[in-house]
Amino acid sequence: xxxxxxxxxxxxxxxxxxxxxxxxxxxxxxxxxxxxxxxxxxxxxxxxxxxxxxxxxxxxxxxxxxxxxxxxxxxxxxxxxxxxxxxxxxxxxxxxxxxxxxxxxxxxxxxxxxxxxxxxx
Amino acid sequence: xxxxxxxxxxxxxxxxxxxxxxxxxxxxxxxxxxxxxxxxxxxxxxxxxxxxxxxxxxxxxxxxxxxxxxxxxxxxxxxxxxxxxxxxxxxxxxxxxxxxxxxxxxxxxxxxxxxxxxxxxxxxxxxxxxxxxxxxxxxxxxxxxxxxxxxxxxxxxxxxxxxxxxxxxxxxxxxxxxxxxxxxxxxxxxxxxxxxxxxxxxxxxxxxxxxxxxxxxx
Numbered sequence: 312x313x314x315x316x317x318x319x320x321x322x323x324x325x326x327x328x329x330x331x332x333x334x335x336x337x338x339x340x341x342x343x344x345x346x347x348x349x350x351x352x353x354x355x356x357x358x359x360x361x362x363x364x365x366x367x368x369x370x371x372x373x374x375x376x377x378x379x380x381x382x383x384x385x386x387x388x389x390x391x392x393x394x395x396x397x398x399x400x401x402x403x404x405x406x407x408x409x410x411x412x413x414x415x416x417x418x419x420x421x422x423x424x425x426x427x428x429x430x431x432x
Numbered sequence: 433x434x435x436x437x438x439x440x441x442x443x444x445x446x447x448x449x450x451x452x453x454x455x456x457x458x459x460x461x462x463x464x465x466x467x468x469x470x471x472x473x474x475x476x477x478x479x480x481x482x483x484x485x486x487x488x489x490x491x492x493x494x495x496x497x498x499x500x501x502x503x504x505x506x507x508x509x510x511x512x513x514x515x516x517x518x519x520x521x522x523x524x525x526x527x528x529x530x531x532x533x534x535x536x537x538x539x540x541x542x543x544x545x546x547x548x549x550x551x552x553x554x555x556x557x558x559x560x561x562x563x564x565x566x567x568x569x570x571x572x573x574x575x576x577x578x579x580x581x582x583x584x585x586x587x588x589x590x591x592x593x594x595x596x597x598x599x600x601x602x603x604x605x606x607x608x609x610x611x612x613x614x615x616x617x618x619x620x621x622x623x624x625x626x627x628x629x630x631x632x633x634x635x636x637x638x639x640x641x642x643x644x645x646x647x648x649x650x
Contacts, residue, residue, distance in 0.1 A: 315555070365554060365587055365590075365591045366551045366554055366555075367547040367550050367551055367554075367583060367587070368547060369545055369547040369548045369551060370542065370545060370547075370548075374551075384517070386512060387487065387488075387490055387512060388488070388490075420534075421548070421551045421552065421555060422533070422534060422539065422544075422548065423534075423539070
């Protein structure tokens with residue numbers, strides 16, 4: 312039961328263009344799957360997948376307002392708060408906020424928004 | 433977690449005597465493993481085993497593994513593969529994905545919503561044939577689980593079930609199983625105006641709406 316960190320982001324651009332823009336922002340390389348259905352990015356041991364999603368809105372998580380999600384699974388036995396996955400997605404989220412490229416929402420295990428303020432990341 | 437016995441635990445059937453693998457069919461409702469679960473194995477009340485040698489189970493995984501083993505299955509944890517989505521457990525050859533919740537206190541006193549249950553199930557689609565949501569100490573209720581399953585089916589009707597064939601939700605005082613693949617198939621047929629000859633159309637439980645006709649094992 313790996314826990315996940317999900318960075319939801321919205322854009323009217325197609326997935327490939329969003330992957331390009333995220334790559335420019337994060338200086339990471341987003342690689343397309345053969346069927347172009349998702350992109351994968353690696354940062355050290357962290358592996359995250361960019362794709363569209365069909366999750367439902369839940370209380371303070373308006374997930375349907377965001378077309379895409381960049382998801383990373385935290386290895387079992389690792390604290391999610393101390394994980395490289397959360398650090399990586401917080402970094403990208405901070406870059407998104409700074410650049411104003413896309414609206415974004417960082418969510419922990421599909422249960423709660425990330426509590427850390429963007430400026431503190 | 434230290435001190436937990438490791439590797440191949442022989443487990444006794446749960447106290448209270450739930451019969452493993454109840455007969456299939458519309459009358460097979462009730463708590464515990466339901467008609468929709470995909471196992472063809474029959475264990476006739478013989479306790480199964482739990483093998484934790486490949487990977488140490490989390491708290492939620494351990495609880496689910498013990499329940500499945502008590503029903504007779506041969507259960508083992510599955511090692512992680514870097515970057516790949518893997519199921520949590522294998523039980524008699526069937527991939528099982530476990531989804532858990534934070535405690536009610538950790539959730540700020542807010543129990544999970546139906547949409548949260550649906551999201552957990554949607555997230556499980558890439559991993560296991562059986563998705564088990566464990567409410568634990570989150571305050572998840574039976575009604576929320578039922579409504580969440582219906583929402584999941586509605587979504588799956590449009591977007592697909594992925595690898596999930598059956599769903600089980602276990603809370604403090606309930607344990608419900610559904611045949612997700614059959615429910616979605618029936619709903620799709622109902623939407624297309626096809627009524628299976630042997631399956632009468634069922635009414636939605638009170639409070640649920642939409643085209644989904646969940647086969648509740650209650």
